Structures are given as C-alpha cells and as structure tokens.
Amino acid sequence: MTWTPDLIPDQQGRTFVVTGAYGGLGQVVTSTLAARGATVVMACRDLDRARAFAQNTDGDIVVERLDLADLESVRQFADRLGELDVLINNAGLMNIPFARTADGFEMQFGVNHLGHFALTGLLLDRIADRVVSVSSISHKWIRALYIDDLQFERRRYSRSGAYAQSKLATLMFARELQHRLDRAGSPTRSYAVHPGVAPTGLVARTGTPLDLVAEPFIGLVGQSRASAARSLLFAATDRDADPATYWGPTRLLHTRGPVAATPSSSLSRDHALRQRLWEESERATGISYPIAPTATGTVHEAH
Incomplete structure (x- = not known):
C-alpha cells in the first residue's frame, strides 16, 4: 500500500521541532x-517569515529563533527548549557561493551538517521518540569524503561538491x-530520508543567472513540495518505519x-569513515553526545 499523509495517526500531545520550517x-x-494535532516548534533564522506563516496556519505552532550558521544560536535555542518527541533536521543551503559560518566552517557543511549535529547532540536527552535528518540523492555525487579538509581550506571550492559533501x-x-543509540540500548531512533527533486526554493539561491530558470525547470521534472515532504512525514510519524532504511521517492x-x-x-555505509566524521564533528562543534554503550542492544544495520 502506498503511504500518504492521510495515514498519519493523531499527534495530540506530541511535540515536533522542525528546522527551516518557514x-x-x-x-x-x-x-x-x-493539522494532525501536534505542537510544532518552527526553528527558524528569519522570524518575520516564520511568524507570517504561523499566523496563517491552523494549529498549535510556536516560533523560535535558530541560526544553524552560529553555534551560539544553536546553544541558546537548545537552552530554551523543553521536552520533545521528534526533531526534524530539515533546514539546508544548496550550491551557494563560498562563505563561512560565524564559527569559520564552510557554510553548506556548517549549516547542513555541523549545525544539525550540534543541535541534535544538545537536545538528544530530551527527545522521546526519534530524529529525522534530511539528506539528498546528491550524496552520491562525490567519491571521497575529505576528513582532513572538510572546510575547503586546501581544496578548490565547488558549490555542488560542497553541497553533496554536506x-x-x-x-x-x-x-x-x-x-550508537542501538549500542546504548536506547529506544530513540534516527532516520535518514531524502525528498527526491522538488521546487523547494533551494536551487534559486546560487547568485547566478541559473536562479531565474532553476525553479521552473525543477517544477517540470520533479514532484510537488507536498509529495517531496512525504518521506519526512513518514519517517517522523510511522510507528513501524525501519531506522536502518534510507527512505525516499x-x-x-x-x-x-x-x-x-x-x-x-557505499561511501555512506563505510562504518570506519562514519566514525571519523563523528569524531571530527564533535571536535569542530565541541559537542559530545550523551550516549553510553551497554552490553546489550539490537544493532540496526544500514542498507
């Protein structure tokens, strides 16, 4: 049976945090x-846009400031937040000109990965159910992950390469x-999803003439935003979704x-490389995760 948002059960009493929600x-x-009864915290950099959307949307919606390009903003946001059920790491930048975050990270890597890495680590002991992180089919565009130069300090910058890396x-x-959650025997789950291709506004921020035609072209060859969001909603709400599966169109x-x-x-399934990336992400952000391994626990193997 094809999954649709109509299958989402009642979400009364549950709190979701959505980054880049506006x-x-x-x-x-x-x-x-x-609309399903959840309390949704819109974690956004642009409060005016977020509030305008929230005011015109039915339901229990809270707007909070979060700038993933600034680790101090991430920490302040986490300090303000209470218990939650689901964190959806949705915010992202795509193919932008070279820039650095407030902490000196390459902007796409800093926002798309390190900002969410820090946010998840700071909130993890308050997340009752799961974390959903939004990747992309573009992750297959690169053949190597340069752990020793993730910030493009020694390599020539590539917009698409930096996006794919992130x-x-x-x-x-x-x-x-x-x-790590499995090894710790934690009931919290972590999901990776991708939305396929849709006119989400990401491709129109390159600062090149491509911006004028990109969105209309994507609209022709891709799917609607509503359809693209299904993988996120499925992973965020389906009780039986397998966290070892990479969900998408x-x-x-x-x-x-x-x-x-x-x-x-195959690169994404390289466990040794994943561990190195984790260690480098902890070093870069200064965030250590509150996960302690136990002798028991079922490990979900990614496929």
Whole structure:
C-alpha cells in the first residue's frame, strides 16, 4: 500500500521541532503535523517569515529563533527548549557561493551538517521518540569524503561538491547516530530520508543567472513540495518505519514517486569513515553526545 499523509495517526500531545520550517518542505511538514494535532516548534533564522506563516496556519505552532550558521544560536535555542518527541533536521543551503559560518566552517557543511549535529547532540536527552535528518540523492555525487579538509581550506571550492559533501555527511551522521543509540540500548531512533527533486526554493539561491530558470525547470521534472515532504512525514510519524532504511521517492531515478527504501552510496555505509566524521564533528562543534554503550542492544544495520 502506498503511504500518504492521510495515514498519519493523531499527534495530540506530541511535540515536533522542525528546522527551516518557514519555507519549502518545512512549510508542508509544519502545516501537516499541526493539522494532525501536534505542537510544532518552527526553528527558524528569519522570524518575520516564520511568524507570517504561523499566523496563517491552523494549529498549535510556536516560533523560535535558530541560526544553524552560529553555534551560539544553536546553544541558546537548545537552552530554551523543553521536552520533545521528534526533531526534524530539515533546514539546508544548496550550491551557494563560498562563505563561512560565524564559527569559520564552510557554510553548506556548517549549516547542513555541523549545525544539525550540534543541535541534535544538545537536545538528544530530551527527545522521546526519534530524529529525522534530511539528506539528498546528491550524496552520491562525490567519491571521497575529505576528513582532513572538510572546510575547503586546501581544496578548490565547488558549490555542488560542497553541497553533496554536506548531504553525504548528513546521511552518515543519521546512520552513525542510530548505531550508537542501538549500542546504548536506547529506544530513540534516527532516520535518514531524502525528498527526491522538488521546487523547494533551494536551487534559486546560487547568485547566478541559473536562479531565474532553476525553479521552473525543477517544477517540470520533479514532484510537488507536498509529495517531496512525504518521506519526512513518514519517517517522523510511522510507528513501524525501519531506522536502518534510507527512505525516499522510488521512481525516475528516485527523484519522485511513492516513499520506500532507496539506495545509498557505499561511501555512506563505510562504518570506519562514519566514525571519523563523528569524531571530527564533535571536535569542530565541541559537542559530545550523551550516549553510553551497554552490553546489550539490537544493532540496526544500514542498507
């Protein structure tokens, strides 16, 4: 049976935090969960846009400031937050000109991966159910992860390469988090998903003439935002979803279609490399996760 948002059970009494909730897929996820009775915390950098959307959307919606390009903002946000059920790491940047975050990280890697890594670590002991991290089919565009130069300090910068690196890191982070949760015997789960291709607004921020035609073109070849958000909503709400599965659209080279298991690169399944990325992410952010391994626990092997 094809999964649709109509299958989402009642979410009364549950709290979801959605990063980047005021645009693209975040709007769909926020409005859908709020309509099912959830309390949704919109974690956003642009408070004006977030509040404008919240005011015109039915449901229990809270707007909080979060700038993933600034670790101090991440810490302040985490300090303000109470208990929650689900964290959806949705915010992202794509193919932008070279820039650095407030902490000196390459911007796409800093926002898409390190900001979410820090946020998840700071909130983990308050997350009752699961973490959903949004990767991309673009994670397969690169053949190597340069652990010793993740910030493009010695390599020539590539917009698409930096984006692909950040989304590979997101996928590897989600899998390594699940591995560590399993070893700790924790009931909390970690999911990796991708939305396929949709006109979410990401591709129109490159600062090049491409911005004028990118969104209309994506609209023709991809799927709607509502359809693209299904993988996020499925992983965030389905009680039986397997955390070892990379969930996403399954048709037309995985750019569109029903949500099911989708393939990922062999690089994303390299456990030793995942561990190295984790260690480097802890070093860069200064965030250590409150996960202690136990002698028991079922390990979900990624596929």
